[in-house]
Amino acid sequence: MKTMLAMSVALACALAIAVLVRATEGSAVAEASADTAAAQTLTVRSSRYGRVLFDGRGRVLYGFTRDRRGGPSRCYGGCAKAWPVYFAKGTVVRAGAEVKKSLIGSTRRSDGRRQYTYRGWPLYYYAHEGPGEVLCQNVSEFGGLWLVVRPDGTLVR
Numbered sequence: 001m002k003t004m005l006a007m008s009v010a011l012a013c014a015l016a017i018a019v020l021v022r023a024t025e026g027s028a029v030a031e032a033s034a035d036t037a038a039a040q041t042l043t044v045r046s047s048r049y050g051r052v053l054f055d056g057r058g059r060v061l062y063g064f065t066r067d068r069r070g071g072p073s074r075c076y077g078g079c080a081k082a083w084p085v086y087f088a089k090g091t092v093v094r095a096g097a098e099v100k101k102s103l104i105g106s107t108r109r110s111d112g113r114r115q116y117t118y119r120g121w122p123l124y125y126y127a128h129e130g131p132g133e134v135l136c137q138n139v140s141e142f143g144g145l146w147l148v149v150r151p152d153g154t155l156v157r
Contacts, residue, residue, distance in 0.1 A: 069119065071107070121153065
């Protein structure tokens with residue numbers, strides 16, 4: 001009888017641990033999904049350059065003048081390491097307040113992935129900036145200028 005009771009208690013403990021692990025995994029997945037959803041929301045925030053585009057995590061987005069509006073990205077290799085692209089991850093980017101949904105699009109990169117665009121400009125981050133920082137406005141690098149993007153889709157000169 002004691003053996004049966006001990007086995008029942010052990011089984012109940014194992015079941016409780018499994019449920020707890022599963023709930024923790026679900027929480028991590030939900031957090032990752034929420035972070036991805038935030039990243040895939042275009043917002044408009046104030047900066048010293050006026051109101052410009054940011055992702056949902058507060059990172060500013062840039063256009064590159066070497067790209068042609070409506071064309072594919074020309075930023076690969078070292079350029080893409082310094083200026084990571086704003087990728088489409090299987091879902092449509094959401095438009096926050098002041099963002100024109102009709103201006104959101106994407107372009108296909110040479111590796112097949114989709115890069116978000118705004119008014120035809122492929123969008124990028126600067127690798128060494130954090131949320132709220134705008135450190136590289138009007139920087140000339142990799143054959144073009146890096147410029148923040150206004151809510152109407154024009155690049156800030």
